[in-house]
Amino acid sequence: MNLPTTYVRARSAEQKEERRRHLLVTARLMLSDTPKLLDLGLNELARTAGMTKSNVYRYFESVEAVLMDVLVEEFVGWQLELRAALARRKLKVTAEHIAWAFSETIAARPLLCRLTSILPSILERNVSLERMVGFKRNLLAVQQQAALDFHSSHPAMSVRAFEQLIRHALPLLIGLWPLSHPSEVSAQVLVQPGLESLRYEFRSDFERGLLTLLGGLATVQEPSG
Structure with a gap:
């Protein structure tokens, strides 16, 4: 998945929860293809989810x-x-x-x-x-x-x-x-x-x-x- 051309920060509680859910769904899809759980990294998660790593940190610290x-x-x-x-x-x-x-x-x-x-x-x-x-x-x-x-x-x-x-x-x-x-x-x-x-x-x-x-x-x- 490519990064969006313009990233719009989630501001409402609903938008933030939607982004968090998107990251979890993306992580699940990646885990289905990852033999080792900790091979999953935030860089790869951010790229696959179409977000920057700094934006992922708004929802997950690690x-x-x-x-x-x-x-x-x-x-x-x-x-x-x-x-x-x-x-x-x-x-x-x-x-x-x-x-x-x-x-x-x-x-x-x-x-x-x-x-x-x-x-x-x-x-x-x-x-x-x-x-x-x-x-x-x-x-x-x-x-x-x-x-x-x-x-x-x-x-x-x-x-x-x-x-x-x-x-x-x-x-x-x-x-x-x-x-x-x-x-x-x-x-x-x-x-x-x-x-x-x-x-x-x-x-x-x-x-x-x-x-x-x-x-x-x-x-x-x-x-x-």
Whole structure:
């Protein structure tokens, strides 16, 4: 995409949000063609979006800030898909179905998994305090809504228990995604006989991990008033 001949600065709140959304949509398109997430740079993002780098800085302070906003969008989309998956269940929702719906909807969003897997080690290292506060609050809102959705479909477990499920599922995801997507050399080694226990398959292993967590959290109750 070529840079516009005359760039007009966004002044209204609506125009600014439109520009921010344009940058996020552009970033998503670029990420679909980028094997390594951090190969995405602000120079390339600005050029592809038809903006100057200085104008991109009006909306995002770093590549990490862009990726964090994309991740929030991914989690919002996941929560809506999770709710729909739970609602499609005609029979009584069991712990097994909870684990299946959770793992199925997460695994269907590889970009969410890729970004989450580098969240604590990379994405959270180059953003301002203000942006970090906004990101954490947005993430917490999604997690709380997902916990409510889980509880609505499976009232036998408390909202608090489901909040803990999501809390502990996050590090499970962070660890399992890279383990189930090893480097080329590691993948060649892991196919050798005798190394079966070191191989990971993301969706099925995530589901089994969730079932283990659910078994331990089933007795967690809402705190008394």
